[in-house]
Amino acid sequence: MKTKKYLISLLIISFAFLGFGQDTSEFFEGADAFFKSNVTNGKVAYKKVKNDSGELHRLLEMAEKLTVSKENAKAYQAFWINSYNLLVIKGIVDHYPVKQPLDIAGFFDKTKHSVGGTEITLNDIENKMLRAEFSNEARFHFVLVCAGLGCPPIINEAYLPSTLEAQLQRQTVAAINNADFIRVNKNKVQISQIFEWYKGDFEKNGSVTDFINTYRSEKLPEKSKVSYYSYDWTLNDAK
Numbered sequence: 001m002k003t004k005k006y007l008i009s010l011l012i013i014s015f016a017f018l019g020f021g022q023d024t025s026e027f028f029e030g031a032d033a034f035f036k037s038n039v040t041n042g043k044v045a046y047k048k049v050k051n052d053s054g055e056l057h058r059l060l061e062m063a064e065k066l067t068v069s070k071e072n073a074k075a076y077q078a079f080w081i082n083s084y085n086l087l088v089i090k091g092i093v094d095h096y097p098v099k100q101p102l103d104i105a106g107f108f109d110k111t112k113h114s115v116g117g118t119e120i121t122l123n124d125i126e127n128k129m130l131r132a133e134f135s136n137e138a139r140f141h142f143v144l145v146c147a148g149l150g151c152p153p154i155i156n157e158a159y160l161p162s163t164l165e166a167q168l169q170r171q172t173v174a175a176i177n178n179a180d181f182i183r184v185n186k187n188k189v190q191i192s193q194i195f196e197w198y199k200g201d202f203e204k205n206g207s208v209t210d211f212i213n214t215y216r217s218e219k220l221p222e223k224s225k226v227s228y229y230s231y232d233w234t235l236n237d238a239k
Contacts, residue, residue: 024075027062031082032158034059038089042153043238050093059086064114070133074161077130081143081159083115084125088147091122092235100233101147108146131201138201138211139168141194142175150192150232152181176215183229187221190229 034055038045049056063083068076091107092098101107112119120129130140145154152175159167175181183190195208202211209226213219220226 023062028158028160030059035156035158039154039156040238043236044089045238046092046096050096056090067117074164078159078161078164080125080129084144087113092147100235102233136204139172141198142171147236148233149236173215176212177217187224189220189224189226193228193231196228
């Protein structure tokens, strides 16, 4: 009997360590419902959320208490991606109406948020919790949404552990095949400054052009003259 109780206790501890045994499923389900209700065509209904922010606050209160182990990589990544996107929305809603996120001092690098049992900035989530821990995963750049129109669009669903791989692939392919994101005029190519700011992430297995061509249906010309167009920080507001 003692052996049985010991095994049950051990299982509970193990699940908690891996990020199970907490309300991760409730968080993911709630985030999915929130994005479905407030995101349309890559834009966020900030005014609507500001007028009724109860669900957003509930989700972030939940995220504050949750911790997910890196050993459970997909749950960990999905948790931090969703948390980042929810916190961006909260940051905008707290100052809404606003024209762009950069109008809010310290939006990305100074403002601290309580998430995953720690105090953390948006930049810390991107750079320390995700990029530093999974340095070969450049597709994060196509799912972390900065509230600007220059960023790949936010989707109206949560990133879930069970679907994360397919979602990362889908959003990367969608962005890189979008004529507004990768602008091709014969052999002249203009690409997002994301590829300039995080160049090292895209050069793990070749050049930036090699990375882009991995996901493009119509490959960039071999002798492309590549330049960067200015980032559009205009708010992704579904007015």
